[in-house]
Amino acid sequence: MNAILRFLTVCMFCMGLAQGQQKKPNILFIFSDDHAYQAIGAYGNKLVQTPHIDRIAKEGAVFEQFMVTKSICGPSRANLLTGKYSHKNGFMDNEGNFNINQQVLSRLLQQADYETAWIGKWHLGTLPGDAFNYWHILPNQGYYYNPDFINAQHDTSRYEGYVTDIITQLSTAWLDERPKDKPFFLVIGEKATHREWLPAIEDLGAYDAVNFPLPATFYDDYQGRKAAGDQDMTIEKSMRLADDLKVHAKFGLTEAIMQERLTTIRNRGGQQRTLSVEEEQQLRKEINEGMYARLNPEQAASVQRYYDKITAEFEALKPEAKALTEWKYQRYMKDYLATANSLDRNIGKILDYLDKHGLAENTIVIYGSDQGFYLGEHGWFDKRFIYQESLRTPFLIRYPGVVKPGTRIGQQLLNIDWAPTLLEIAGLSVPSDIQGQSFLSLLHKPQQTKPFRKASYYHYYEFPHPHHVSPHFGITTERFKLVRFYKGQEAWELYDLKKDPLELHNQIANKKYAKQIIQLKQWLAEACEQYDDQLAAGILKQQL
Template identity: 55%
Template sequence: MNRKIISCIFTGLLLSVSLNTFGQQLDLVKRKRPNIIFIFSDDHAYQAISAYGSTLTQTPNIDRLANEGVILRNQLVTNSICGPSRATLLTGKYSHKNGFKANENSFDLNQTLFTRELQQAGYNTAWVGKWHLGTLPTQALNYFKILPGQGHYYNPDFIHHNGDTVRHEGYVTDIITSFARDFIDQQDADKPFFLVVGHKATHREWMPDIRDLGAFDSIDFPIPETFYDDYTGRAAAKDQDMTIDKTMVLRQDLKVEQVFKGRYTSEQAKALSDYYGGISREFKDKKLQGKELVEWKYQRYLKDYLSTARSLDRNIGELLDYLDESGLADNTVVIYASDQGFYLGEHGWFDKRFIYEESLKTPFVLRYPGVVKPGSELQDLVLNIDWAPTMLDLAGAGIPDDVQGNSFLPLLINSRDSIQWRDAGYYHYYEFPQPHRVHPHFGIRTDRYKLVRFYGELNNWELFDLQQDPNELSNIIDDPDYSSVLDALKDRLGRLILKYEDSEAEQILRAAGEI
């Protein structure tokens, strides 16, 4: 759709949103263009969200969004790592197309960004919190207050829109929520806004808010079924460096004998020292070794991780309450998602990166009162390249031709017949060897199977039947009973590589005679 035509249509307060992407019209009861708030956390595992069936903790405010909207059960990422996930959000394109394959790169803002498309459509755009793309988003947004790099949990610095870097006292999750409210307070009621609330939580090193210290200390969490995985038949899984046993650091990660000084206030330092000092004394007294030590580390990891997530969920509730109180809730789309999944002890791991389920799948819930039916579930395979076109579709804006994802709005409003949705998701991970020695790989996930091709130092395939082996313990790549399945999946993988123009993956397969 021509942008000038869009602009003319959108000058009034009321509109009939056009889904030009699918050649059909959706009359949203002559609603005003919705505000869109995208709450974007970091490393928040779906296994730690009660709406996804978690038995580890309760997340009442994320659950509230799911109950009042839709929960996506098979939301997959295309490269399970922080910065690249944000680049994919902004572009609707795979890492090989948007140029941001690994962390610590510098994102090229001189490409199609959906935030600029929203600006062309009359939206005021903003981002507060974690950005993590190595460059300032001046060209991409109307407003921002972002953390430099990963940022800090306590008394974090923020880069303001005017370029100043300012330290703000308090806990980072609370501060980001405050910034979000400040931005919303300043908005013109006649102009819609788009806002990313980019939380640092629940990123390593999992520092809880003081009021959440010890929230789970009375709980002895069950050891995951795959905690002592020996990685038989999976060379890359065996060669990684992301285990709770060997990789997790007692002082940095679990705060054993950590000294809290420098950026902490005296009150913060005392509270943290008192709590973790007790943990350190307990650890010293136990003199743990072997299996007892690794299981103690797992318990401490989960307690801090879930305590950090507790503040995140509370802040989501505070923002939802604020929307209710300000009268904005009815015409505001609220999305909650994480940049990727995360391991909570499965396979003995923390972190992400692999195409395996715990890091491939990420939470995604969306609420749009009056449009998306409360309590809905979506089982379709949705990718994070689909986020940008969906938000453009929600805003009634045109979707640029170079966007590789598709809007899944028709799936949310029961217009499924208007589109042919995907039956497989394509994935490609690059960052190696540091920091966790996860070998580069690409592959596909269907509703039942997963096919993976590792390359570089390793050159091997893995195949999993998720119906028979949901924990992905048995690599059946050489099982003759699956030969026809393997042939079909390799063909499907090759076609997706060509569709998404992943020349590196294509070259690898062609050189090996596998495509």
């Protein structure tokens, strides 16, 4: 009898373990590139078409103050993988090579028996190696049409079609073939909505009937903010008619197009020069690999017809001065948002896959971008600055059984918080060297008022290229933002976000804020110490 009881006890224990493993949630993280929160319906935009991203919001939570530690693409991916600031994980800018041999989220999840995969845009210089059980990634930035992918065997293959569609196909194929007895952690790295904003054929002209209102700060004069005035990312001066807005662009590649482009290069700068054989061969290779050259004849014909109409419109209008700047803004918005249409449509396909295969109830679905982006605010495109439009990033999560549908969370959180939160969800302890904080408790109790941190710390390094944004560090609190620019332009800035949410008035010299400045500088010094940012601490020591 005792033997039978022992046997039944063991069986029940094993069944309990199996059920516990089954209940461990799958984690699907859809990670886009340069997708601004203000371009999403769930964040209040009434002109855009994002029904599937909005579905995640309706069935889960929208984070209204999710911020990045640095508004730049590759380092944000490194933040996700490590839960650490750039000066700790070693990936400071987009030109570096991420040390994949360090402690990363995916390897830690493997210890909890998760099957891990990264598919799509990676953009970290080095390859994922054994950090993921499976990977299939775009080299570097990747291409919108007919992109190449590198697999775990280091084979490079070209896929015919549009990049967002292909990433979805590869992702669902992996979900079909993965080990079904394990929970999964899958990162779907989207290329959209990265520059040069080339929409899928079916989305060309999707927003042509819309006249987008100019942002309130579109004609910002940068008064009192030298760093904001000393950059190279304005729609007026930095956005390129041909490469960005496709005016007179040629798609596909014929010998005539090749010769036209070579002639342009020979005459660059107004002085004709002769190319050596080696130079011409290299240029031919670069042109052949260009974004617009990769389209096959059928794709090229469709895309060319559309942008020929845009070119004809431009030539008929011949806009100048403000009219030209505003025309460029309208074209930027139409292409940017049309590119996002495919992103949203494919998110819908992924959600449908989860429903069809009975995975939705036990899969956490996260949608986020690597940082915010400027859609004409301050006259800009791109990101980099600590100002709100690039500091804030969209973040939405559907967590069945935990997050109540329609939840909105206003707490300040950072992208270094992703890793510890996912580790805690997986039932793992968070390593002590991870700098982020788990916000799992906030998912369970979104109305809790105790702040996660009194100030969010930020540090941007890249200079002078590609957009000549002065390196800076600073903190953002619920009410204030304090910034120290230290290269290129050297200056302090202070913003009262309650009175000046558009960040137009630098109050650093305003005596009314003297007490707040003393307090904020102390908090900034504490943040430098907390995160062991010795460069910033050294600069502060000279100032305080």
